[in-house]
Amino acid sequence: MAENRPTPPDVDRVAASRAAVAARRARAAVKGQIAHGKRTALEVLSAATESPEGVEGRLRVTEFLISIPAIGVTKMHRIMDKLEISPSKRLGGLGKHQRDRLRDFLTERTMSRRRDSSAKLVVLAGPTAVGKGTVAAYIRQHYPDVHLSVSATTRAPRPGETEGVSYFFVDDAEFDRMVETEELLEWATVHNASRYGTPRGPVAEALAQGHSVLLEIDIQGARAVRRAMPEARLVFLLPPSWDELVRRLIGRGTETPAEQARRLETAKLELAAQGEFDHRVVNHDVGEAAREVVDLMNLRTAPLLP
Ligand SMILES: Nc1ncnc2c1ncn2[C@@H]1O[C@H](COP(=O)(O)OP(=O)(O)OP(=O)(O)O)[C@@H](O)[C@H]1O
Numbered sequence: 001m002a003e004n005r006p007t008p009p010d011v012d013r014v015a016a017s018r019a020a021v022a023a024r025r026a027r028a029a030v031k032g033q034i035a036h037g038k039r040t041a042l043e044v045l046s047a048a049t050e051s052p053e054g055v056e057g058r059l060r061v062t063e064f065l066i067s068i069p070a071i072g073v074t075k076m077h078r079i080m081d082k083l084e085i086s087p088s089k090r091l092g093g094l095g096k097h098q099r100d101r102l103r104d105f106l107t108e109r110t111m112s113r114r115r116d117s118s119a120k121l122v123v124l125a126g127p128t129a130v131g132k133g134t135v136a137a138y139i140r141q142h143y144p145d146v147h148l149s150v151s152a153t154t155r156a157p158r159p160g161e162t163e164g165v166s167y168f169f170v171d172d173a174e175f176d177r178m179v180e181t182e183e184l185l186e187w188a189t190v191h192n193a194s195r196y197g198t199p200r201g202p203v204a205e206a207l208a209q210g211h212s213v214l215l216e217i218d219i220q221g222a223r224a225v226r227r228a229m230p231e232a233r234l235v236f237l238l239p240p241s242w243d244e245l246v247r248r249l250i251g252r253g254t255e256t257p258a259e260q261a262r263r264l265e266t267a268k269l270e271l272a273a274q275g276e277f278d279h280r281v282v283n284h285d286v287g288e289a290a291r292e293v294v295d296l297m298n299l300r301t302a303p304l305l306p
């Protein structure tokens with residue numbers, strides 16, 4: 001038994017290998033934070049400057065750059081060449097000039113992406129049964145360049161709905177976890193029933209890659225997005241008339257009469273909030289409404305609310 005006991009050098013090796021695994025995990029966590037938009041690359045670079053031997057300081061510049069959304073291996077090598085930084089360098093080991101060049105590069109990139117992306121995140125909201133889901137489905141089918149966010153919800157799937165396409169169907173515990181870990185850009189309890197939320201990571205990633213993103217969410221969610229991302233464009237989808245809204249809700253036949261009455265009460269309050277939105281689109285015809293919404297993703301000349 002005694003001869004199987006680790007000798008002091010073995011103990012050192014085991015401890016060193018455990019420390020290496022822990023350090024690798026910590027670096028992977030930092031990369032995940034950048035990739036999912038929880039920390040900016042500039043924040044991580046500042047932390048590395050303050051503490052060169054800390055987790056951020058031990059990150060290789062190559063790994064750091066690749067964890068930034070929309071920077072792949074080829075682009076990363078181009079940036080390293082341009083900044084004259086050798087691939088073996090860690091963030092904490094950069095000389096002052098290299099660090100300044102990297103910081104200037106990240107600052108300029110952030111500003112130019114902010115300018116480019118200012119018109120690209122569109123939130124589609126409106127009262128129940130106005131046709132938000134129908135218009136969003138039309139956009140998914142006819143405008144493949146638009147990234148449609150898939151929400152997480154605690155409600156049960158309806159017949160014909162697909163996991164990961166219609167929604168991510170999760171239980172209460174999983175939704176709680178997503179809220180606690182700040183995985184959701186916004187979330188709300190809708191119609192006093194289930195919880196719905198927009199996963200933050202895919203939205204940040206799609207925007208960083210230059211895609212237009214559409215969120216089809218309720219009005220509380222639209223307000224929360226406005227607070228979190230003031231550059232988002234908020235679109236309010238209107239029915240041609242109140243009677244048509246009632247017809248659509250009843251005609252859809254997915255709610256009980258009691259639930260329909262409850263939703264129509266909420267709809268009155270929601271319609272009163274339309275002035276908070278940047279644009280209004282009347283859903284007479286699904287294709288027309290979809291085109292108007294998609295136009296807002298790139299055209300800055302679209303009609304604005306007075
Ligand atoms: N332009 C339109 N003309 C006629 N019917 C429409 C139009 N747009 C949608 N509808 C119909 O109205 C009903 C409600 O549409 P939809 O389910 O897309 O509404 P919603 O706004 O997503 O509702 P909720 O917020 O309650 O989920 C559906 O039966 C749909 O087929």
Ligand SMILES: Nc1nc2c(ncn2[C@@H]2O[C@H](COP(=O)(O)O)[C@@H](O)[C@H]2O)c(=O)[nH]1
Pocket residue numbers: 128132151152155186187188190196197198216217218219220221222
């Ligand atoms: N705040 C959020 N609201 C959302 C989100 N995803 C969907 N919704 C809204 O919920 C209601 C009900 O949808 P249903 O599919 O159960 O009929 C509807 O108004 C959606 O717009 C979300 O991520 N956040």
